[in-house]
Amino acid sequence: MTGTDERPLVRIRGLRKAFGTHLVLDGIDLDVREGEVTVLLGPSGSGKSTLLRCVNHLEKPDAGFVEIGGELVGYRHDGDRLHELRTRAITRQRAHVGMVFQQFNLFPHLSVLDNITEAPAAVRGVPRRQAAERARELLARVGLAGREDSYPRQLSGGQQQRVAIARALAMEPRLLLFDEPTSALDPELVGEVLAVMQDLALSGMTMIVVTHEIGFARKVADTVVFLDGGKIIESGAPADVLAAPRHERARSFLSAVL
Amino acid sequence: MPQHDSPAAATAAPGHPPPARPEPDGSAPGPRPLDIRATDQELLAARLVPLRRPGQWISAAVLLVLFAMLVHTVVTNPRFQWHVVGHYFLRASILHGLELTLWLTGAVMASGYLLGIGVAAMRLSRNPVLRSLSFGYVWLVRSVPPLVQLLFWYELASLYPRLSVGVPFGPEFAGVRTAHLFSGILAAYVGLTLDVAALSAEIVRGGILSVDPGQREAARALGLSEGRIFRRIVLPQAMPAIIPSSGNLLIGMLKATSIVSVIAVQDLLYSSQLIYNQNFLIMPLLLVATLWYVILTTLLSIGQFYVERFYARGSDRGAGKPPRGFWQVTRSNIPLFGPARSAAVGL
Ligand SMILES: Nc1ncnc2c1ncn2[C@@H]1O[C@H](COP(=O)(O)OP(=O)(O)OP(=O)(O)O)[C@@H](O)[C@H]1O
Ligand SMILES: [Mg+2]
Numbered sequence: 097m098t099g100t101d102e103r104p105l106v107r108i109r110g111l112r113k114a115f116g117t118h119l120v121l122d123g124i125d126l127d128v129r130e131g132e133v134t135v136l137l138g139p140s141g142s143g144k145s146t147l148l149r150c151v152n153h154l155e156k157p158d159a160g161f162v163e164i165g166g167e168l169v170g171y172r173h174d175g176d177r178l179h180e181l182r183t184r185a186i187t188r189q190r191a192h193v194g195m196v197f198q199q200f201n202l203f204p205h206l207s208v209l210d211n212i213t214e215a216p217a218a219v220r221g222v223p224r225r226q227a228a229e230r231a232r233e234l235l236a237r238v239g240l241a242g243r244e245d246s247y248p249r250q251l252s253g254g255q256q257q258r259v260a261i262a263r264a265l266a267m268e269p270r271l272l273l274f275d276e277p278t279s280a281l282d283p284e285l286v287g288e289v290l291a292v293m294q295d296l297a298l299s300g301m302t303m304i305v306v307t308h309e310i311g312f313a314r315k316v317a318d319t320v321v322f323l324d325g326g327k328i329i330e331s332g333a334p335a336d337v338l339a340a341p342r343h344e345r346a347r348s349f350l351s352a353v354l
Numbered sequence: 355m356p357q358h359d360s361p362a363a364a365t366a367a368p369g370h371p372p373p374a375r376p377e378p379d380g381s382a383p384g385p386r387p388l389d390i391r392a393t394d395q396e397l398l399a400a401r402l403v404p405l406r407r408p409g410q411w412i413s414a415a416v417l418l419v420l421f422a423m424l425v426h427t428v429v430t431n432p433r434f435q436w437h438v439v440g441h442y443f444l445r446a447s448i449l450h451g452l453e454l455t456l457w458l459t460g461a462v463m464a465s466g467y468l469l470g471i472g473v474a475a476m477r478l479s480r481n482p483v484l485r486s487l488s489f490g491y492v493w494l495v496r497s498v499p500p501l502v503q504l505l506f507w508y509e510l511a512s513l514y515p516r517l518s519v520g521v522p523f524g525p526e527f528a529g530v531r532t533a534h535l536f537s538g539i540l541a542a543y544v545g546l547t548l549d550v551a552a553l554s555a556e557i558v559r560g561g562i563l564s565v566d567p568g569q570r571e572a573a574r575a576l577g578l579s580e581g582r583i584f585r586r587i588v589l590p591q592a593m594p595a596i597i598p599s600s601g602n603l604l605i606g607m608l609k610a611t612s613i614v615s616v617i618a619v620q621d622l623l624y625s626s627q628l629i630y631n632q633n634f635l636i637m638p639l640l641l642v643a644t645l646w647y648v649i650l651t652t653l654l655s656i657g658q659f660y661v662e663r664f665y666a667r668g669s670d671r672g673a674g675k676p677p678r679g680f681w682q683v684t685r686s687n688i689p690l691f692g693p694a695r696s697a698a699v700g701l
Contacts, residue, residue, distance in 0.1 A: 154571060187574070188577065190576070192577075197571070197572060201566075201568040201569060201572035203569065215577060218586070260572075267576060
């Protein structure tokens with residue numbers, strides 16, 4: 097977007113992760129600049145979710161590192177060592193990174209309002225009343241004004257996912273991660289969630305989005321990254337990667353999802 | 355399988371006549387079905403007759419007669435001595451025993467559950483030492499009958515006349531004589547608490563495992579602390595799985611406290627025994643204790659109902675529909691007392 101040459105908000109270098117003998121991420125290098133939207137594409141099992149989960153240390157990488165805003169995620173650098181941080185410190189880092197899941201993962205026993213105010217109140221110590229006020233603003237922003245007293249199961253999938261986005265925004269994150277946010281939705285509900293995400297992108301939010309919605313990638317993404325077998329095989333502006341993929345795997349994947 | 359069913363006629367929904375088809379009385383080719391087919395109008399006009407179940411009525415009648423006989427003998431057999439039951443029912447010593455039973459149950463359940471939640475958390479932790487410790491504890495306590503445990507703690511003095519704090523094989527810092535340490539009531543408290551801890555640990559662990567791991571993940575991604583996640587996100591969602599078994603455990607423990615009578619702790623049962631040891635009115639005094647246990651158990655069951663309903667918030671059952679009252683649910687669980695039809699409609 098702005099295309100300045102300042103240090104990117106997210107820097108991923110040499111990231112590797114294996115489950116048992118199965119190498120899921122095989123040396124990922126990726127930069128995400130402030131205010132940019134990066135869309136991750138790739139076939140099932142290519143490691144997209146694992147990469148996202150490494151970004152906020154829900155998954156511990158085997159090698160390589162993730163840096164957000166110049167701060168190492170999950171580790172402390174000391175001489176020739178990377179020491180794993182204490183849970184408390186990792187928790188503090190995660191508070192700056194929002195995440196939206198395929199299955200929404202709203203807290204079913206809490207009302208919509210409590211879902212949104214829980215983290216700001218508990219983690220940041222925002223007074224309940226102030227947090228509630230902010231929650232109502234966020235609900236209006238995702239088009240759900242007046243639904244604060246509902247419980248998640250009383251909402252449609254699209255509405256639940258928009259609440260989940262509001263919940264992530266309530267922590268005022270520097271970075272938002274989306275893992276297939278529309279894959280569990282009925283087709284007619286996909287649009288309302290994508291509209292909210294596009295709105296966020298326009299407002300300058302930095303986002304990494306795993307999705308199969310090519311239309312969204314084409315319209316909203318600044319960078320499209322294509323993952324296969326734990327490696328980035330293609331990366332660049334959507335116009336280039338989507339219109340004229342150089343790699344055979346990317347071409348066959350794109351022709352399948354389009 | 356009849357071969358000549360016209361699929362259109364078989365699947366047509368009532369009220370929606372199928373599209374034009376040849377009249378059945380026309381000169382349709384092929385063999386004619388054996389029965390004369392009814393028209394849709396006839397089927398729609400017919401009254402629905404539910405299947406009769408005479409066996410149900412007969413068994414209900416037999417049961418009612420047996421129940422009436424039971425009530426009759428209990429009321430009229432003079433050897434039940436109901437006037438004696440009434441005489442002792444509110445006696446001070448019985449009420450003191452009742453009080454002890456109540457607070458022993460309460461104390462045992464409270465401390466047992468605190469310990470049990472800890473044991474369950476240890477079992478689910480990543481630390482292998484804690485996991486094995488928790489497993490070993492539950493295994494050991496579950497293998498020993500509560501009565502044996504109780505006697506064990508009561509007789510601890512014979513095993514360890516002195517208990518002391520100090521370095522193993524080294525100097526001793528402080529010590530006490532166990533003879534004074536474990537009175538009957540303390541032995542009961544400790545023994546039963548350890549028992550409840552083991553049983554509740556398994557109940558709590560099962561409940562925690564029933565919570566979708568995505569919940570914990572989402573809470574972590576929000577930056578909530580591990581303790582907060584456990585208390586605010588995981589435990590409340592584990593509650594619907596925990597409460598029914600915990601209700602059973604509580605009621606079981608209320609009655610299990612009666613084993614303390616073997617070490618002369620004056621609970622409800624032992625207070626009754628003390629009286630009938632003097633006046634030999636055994637049956638009426640056992641009835642006094644029994645009636646009190648029944649009353650307490652009933653109250654606890656009602657309490658359990660309301661707790662379960664509270665934790666059903668936000669679930670499919672609780673959401674939207676007005677909550678069903680205690681009496682409604684009782685009636686639908688005992689269909690003899692109320693129309694089962696309305697319960698079926700509610701489902
Ligand atoms: N916790 C885990 N334990 C073992 N294997 C795992 C674990 N998580 C992921 N995997 C494996 O890692 C591989 C990549 O998984 P990942 O979820 O990152 O893929 P993905 O690109 O997100 O796929 P999808 O499009 O299906 O979501 C898969 O083969 C998966 O089976
Ligand atoms: Mg995935």
